[in-house]
Amino acid sequence: xxxxxxxxxxxxxxxxxxxxxxxxxxxxxxxxxxxxxxxxxxxxxxxxxxxxxxxxxxxxxxxxxxxxxxxxxxxxxxxxxxxxxxxxxxxxxxxxxxxxxxxxxxxxxxxxxxxxxxxxxxxxxxxxxxxxxxxxxxxxxxxxxxxxxxxxxxxxxxxxxxxxxxxxxxxxxxxxxxxxxxxxxxxxxxxxxxxxxxxxxxxxxxxxxxxxxxxxxxxxxxxxxxxxxxxxxxxxxxxxxxxxxxxxxxxxxxxxxxxxxxxxxxxxxxxxxxxxxxxxxxxxxxxxxxxxxxxxxxxxxxxxxxxxxxxxxxxxxxxxxxxxxxxxxxxxxxxxxx
Amino acid sequence: xxxxxxxxxxxxxxxxxxxxxxxxxxxxxxxxxxxxxxxxxxxxxxxxxxxxxxxxxxxxxxxxxxxxxxxxxxxxxxxxxxxxxxxxxxxxxxxxxxxxxxxxxxxxxxxxxxxxxxxxxxxxxxxxxxxxxxxxxxxxxxxxxxxxxxxxxxxxxxxxxxxxxxxxxxxxxxxxxxxxxxxxxxxxxxxxx
Numbered sequence: 083x084x085x086x087x088x089x090x091x092x093x094x095x096x097x098x099x100x101x102x103x104x105x106x107x108x109x110x111x112x113x114x115x116x117x118x119x120x121x122x123x124x125x126x127x128x129x130x131x132x133x134x135x136x137x138x139x140x141x142x143x144x145x146x147x148x149x150x151x152x153x154x155x156x157x158x159x160x161x162x163x164x165x166x167x168x169x170x171x172x173x174x175x176x177x178x179x180x181x182x183x184x185x186x187x188x189x190x191x192x193x194x195x196x197x198x199x200x201x202x203x204x205x206x207x208x209x210x211x212x213x214x215x216x217x218x219x220x221x222x223x224x225x226x227x228x229x230x231x232x233x234x235x236x237x238x239x240x241x242x243x244x245x246x247x248x249x250x251x252x253x254x255x256x257x258x259x260x261x262x263x264x265x266x267x268x269x270x271x272x273x274x275x276x277x278x279x280x281x282x283x284x285x286x287x288x289x290x291x292x293x294x295x296x297x298x299x300x301x302x303x304x305x306x307x308x309x310x311x312x313x314x315x316x317x318x319x320x321x322x323x324x325x326x327x328x329x330x331x332x333x334x335x336x337x338x339x340x341x342x343x344x345x346x347x348x349x350x351x352x353x354x355x356x357x358x359x360x361x362x363x364x365x366x367x368x369x370x371x372x373x374x375x376x377x378x379x380x381x382x383x384x385x386x387x388x389x390x391x392x393x394x395x396x397x398x399x400x401x402x403x404x405x406x407x408x409x410x411x412x413x414x415x416x417x418x419x420x
Numbered sequence: 421x422x423x424x425x426x427x428x429x430x431x432x433x434x435x436x437x438x439x440x441x442x443x444x445x446x447x448x449x450x451x452x453x454x455x456x457x458x459x460x461x462x463x464x465x466x467x468x469x470x471x472x473x474x475x476x477x478x479x480x481x482x483x484x485x486x487x488x489x490x491x492x493x494x495x496x497x498x499x500x501x502x503x504x505x506x507x508x509x510x511x512x513x514x515x516x517x518x519x520x521x522x523x524x525x526x527x528x529x530x531x532x533x534x535x536x537x538x539x540x541x542x543x544x545x546x547x548x549x550x551x552x553x554x555x556x557x558x559x560x561x562x563x564x565x566x567x568x569x570x571x572x573x574x575x576x577x578x579x580x581x582x583x584x585x586x587x588x589x590x591x592x593x594x595x596x597x598x599x600x601x602x603x604x605x606x607x608x609x610x611x612x613x
Binding site: 112113116119120123124157160161162164165166167172174178181182185186187188190192193196263264265266267269270275278279282283286287291292293 | 467468470471472473474475476477478480481482483484485486489490492493497498499500501521523524525
């Protein structure tokens with residue numbers, strides 16, 4: 083039984099990538115479907131430009147067999163990860179809810195309720211949005227891989243470390259500025275919101291906007307200054323999710339009897355956490371990269387509201403064996419002396 | 421004396437804290453960029469609108485006429501990512517789908533019938549420039565009257581199809597879009613200004 087479980091957990095990282103790819107491609111597909119809807123609603127196929135006709139034909143080819151009334155049926159899934167509709171259910175990012183509450187200086191329940199399901203999931207699963215859904219994570223992780231290749235080619239990349247608590251400051255300053263200006267400013271510096279918006283602008287409105295520049299700058303920051311720097315140190319959404327998920331129930335736990343202290347988990351962790359020494363904390367986004375890379379299956383999901391404190395060196399590692407040998411020697415010596 | 425001074429400072433600080441948001445808001449909103457734009461139909465008054473709008477872009481995605489566009493930084497940072505309409509380029513057809521899509525109520529959901537639209541929508545008001553209008557120059561035209569979705573309520577025509585805008589005009593901009601004069605002889609004066 084446990085072996086089956088371990089097998090599935092080892093492959094969760096692939097499932098996560100599937101999820102990230104799905105979300106990202108949905109962000110591209112939804113605006114395209116939206117464009118198609120406007121073309122259908124206009125009943126003017128003959129007036130479309132050749133490019134628009136090509137889009138119309140392509141979408142019709144794929145959706146035609148499934149849909150009877152594309153003009154209305156395609157309204158089922160709309161929006162982005164920032165705020166959207168999923169089969170009639172309106173969902174919003176908790177940061178959008180908090181930002182709006184701060185900017186409007188009001189409690190507007192119909193909107194706050196749209197953030198309820200994501201908030202509840204975050205309280206239970208922790209920062210899972212960052213690892214499993216965020217469309218910016220998709221690009222940032224590819225960016226990390228790019229950085230690794232560049233590093234392999236011998237070109238130095240950014241390896242700086244900052245204080246992880248900076249992002250909480252960004253969150254607070256962002257909310258205070260939103261409240262002072264009466265305008266939801268956090269939306270302007272939150273990468274997933276920017277990505278959703280900019281992809282939509284590029285597809286439906288004919289070009290990227292100012293947000294794309296900001297996002298490219300964060301990519302360069304990650305590459306040249308600090309690996310995954312924006313998510314680690316600056317993202318206001320990540321800060322909010324970390325706080326919400328502080329007492330999450332689903333956690334990764336190190337089985338000390340299986341661990342051999344190889345430190346591969348520490349190297350793979352995008353958020354510079356310390357799984358090898360049981361250092362997960364509120365910033366772990368349950369991305370399962372460490373589970374996937376662990377050669378001895380020492381990392382597994384566990385249900386608890388807090389992490390286990392440091393359990394000492396892994397029992398399969400050198401250090402543990404040396405310690406054992408040492409204490410054994412001492413015992414022998416004691417017996418010998420007595 | 422010291423206590424009195426302290427209380428003075430305390431009251432001054434409290435007053436500053438209360439006043440600061442409105443001052444900063446006024447400073448940021450006071451972008452005299454000269455851009456003439458309309459907010460989507462059913463949008464709240466400008467200050468409340470900016471506090472509600474989360475820049476998700478769903479109003480634009482819902483718009484079948486594709487008249488809703490989004491600000492970059494050109495109208496001040498507080499307007500970044502918010503929806504607007506330039507009626508001369510593409511005007512609002514009052515389909516009211518944006519209000520349905522809006523998650524925050526920055527654009528109120530309004531049912532699509534004449535009474536509700538007349539009661540709740542106020543994007544602006546059309547104004548006729550009689551020195552440019554063909555009908556007032558003796559060449560009867562009447563295009564704006566025919567483009568109006570609220571004919572005879574929002575706009576009436578008299579002799580030689582000379583248009584007169586009534587107080588019921590909601591400011592959708594279809595008249596401005598259709599005006600055959602260049603520059604247009606009828607334009608929407610937005611409500612926020």
